[in-house]
Amino acid sequence: MTMRILSIFFTMDYLFLFAGLALLLLGAEFLVDSSVAIAKRAKVSSFVIGLTIVGMGTSAPEMFVSLSSAWNGNGDVAVGNIIGSNICNIFLILGASATILPFAIQGNIIRRDIPFGIFAAVLVTLLGHKSLLSDNFSNTLTRIDGIVFLILFFAYMGFTIYKSRKETSGTEDEAISRLTGKPVFLLIPIAIASLAGLVFGGKLFLGAAENLARAWGVSDAVIAITVVALGTSLPELITSIVAALKKNSELAFGNVIGSNIFNIFLILGVSSVAKPIAIQGVRVEDFAVMIFATLCTFLVTCTFRPKYFDRIEGIFFLICYVGYTAYLVMR
Numbered sequence: 001m002t003m004r005i006l007s008i009f010f011t012m013d014y015l016f017l018f019a020g021l022a023l024l025l026l027g028a029e030f031l032v033d034s035s036v037a038i039a040k041r042a043k044v045s046s047f048v049i050g051l052t053i054v055g056m057g058t059s060a061p062e063m064f065v066s067l068s069s070a071w072n073g074n075g076d077v078a079v080g081n082i083i084g085s086n087i088c089n090i091f092l093i094l095g096a097s098a099t100i101l102p103f104a105i106q107g108n109i110i111r112r113d114i115p116f117g118i119f120a121a122v123l124v125t126l127l128g129h130k131s132l133l134s135d136n137f138s139n140t141l142t143r144i145d146g147i148v149f150l151i152l153f154f155a156y157m158g159f160t161i162y163k164s165r166k167e168t169s170g171t172e173d174e175a176i177s178r179l180t181g182k183p184v185f186l187l188i189p190i191a192i193a194s195l196a197g198l199v200f201g202g203k204l205f206l207g208a209a210e211n212l213a214r215a216w217g218v219s220d221a222v223i224a225i226t227v228v229a230l231g232t233s234l235p236e237l238i239t240s241i242v243a244a245l246k247k248n249s250e251l252a253f254g255n256v257i258g259s260n261i262f263n264i265f266l267i268l269g270v271s272s273v274a275k276p277i278a279i280q281g282v283r284v285e286d287f288a289v290m291i292f293a294t295l296c297t298f299l300v301t302c303t304f305r306p307k308y309f310d311r312i313e314g315i316f317f318l319i320c321y322v323g324y325t326a327y328l329v330m331r
């Protein structure tokens with residue numbers, strides 16, 4: 001009897017796994033289409049929509065995890081979640097996108113957005129590990145740090161949207177969407193419903209994957225480092241892959257850059273303002289890997305074909321992600 005019940009639940013987990021994946025794919029499909037249509041209506045680039053609507057929306061899981069962890073005094077989970085997600089966003093998601101379909105990177109993104117992402121990674125490292133500067137400081141993100149993060153976030157977003165409207169004025173976005181021309185009152189609910197489908201599909205997929213991993217005898221530590229880390233980044237991963245397949249590289253790239261800046265400046269900003277975050281278990285080498293990953297987003301614009309993300313560079317990113325994950329498991 002017990003074996004029959006276990007067999008039923010085991011089968012249900014497979015069903016939930018595929019249902020979650022289906023929701024992710026469907027949500028990503030309509031999110032990309034509605035985002036492109038909104039970009040055309042608002043006369044901004046697909047990159048800005050990826051940076052704002054898509055980037056912030058797909059980072060909702062990280063927001064909930066980090067806020068609740070910081071409030072409950074578990075600073076390492078709050079910060080580790082952000083650091084791990086940012087590394088995953090760059091090495092796994094951008095790597096997979098470029099491997100599937102190499103893409104060009106616009107000059108203004110190279111000059112403005114990528115350097116700001118590098119600045120964000122370096123700043124959170126210095127403020128999170130103040131002991132690197134002096135032994136008199138503790139490794140804590142204070143309320144003042146959080147306020148600085150929030151000011152930088154809103155200033156960057158405002159400036160980016162303003163510049164994008166000027167840069168796209170009089171130009172036609174080449175991205176194609178089946179929803180182009182639809183009214184805004186229809187596009188916004190579709191985008192919101194698509195984001196909800198992505199988040200819920202990701203949770204459904206993650207829960208089923210955890211149960212199956214335990215049933216296969218995988219330890220909780222390995223599950224946390226691999227399945228959970230990948231699961232919280234599934235919305236960004238699926239959305240970026242779908243955008244790449246639709247030849248909308250700007251949205252895919254904006255999704256990752258936007259998610260990373262959102263993670264550091266808004267999520268950690270709000271979390272540390274709510275309650276200062278003490279960092280103990282997240283090592284400085286984890287922050288260093290995040291900085292290296294962010295630097296790589298600039299290096300790919302200089303190597304092989306300038307201002308282009310090649311397939312070989314995408315494969316290198318994927319190798320870096322596998323290597324870092326292996327290091328975490330061994331550590």
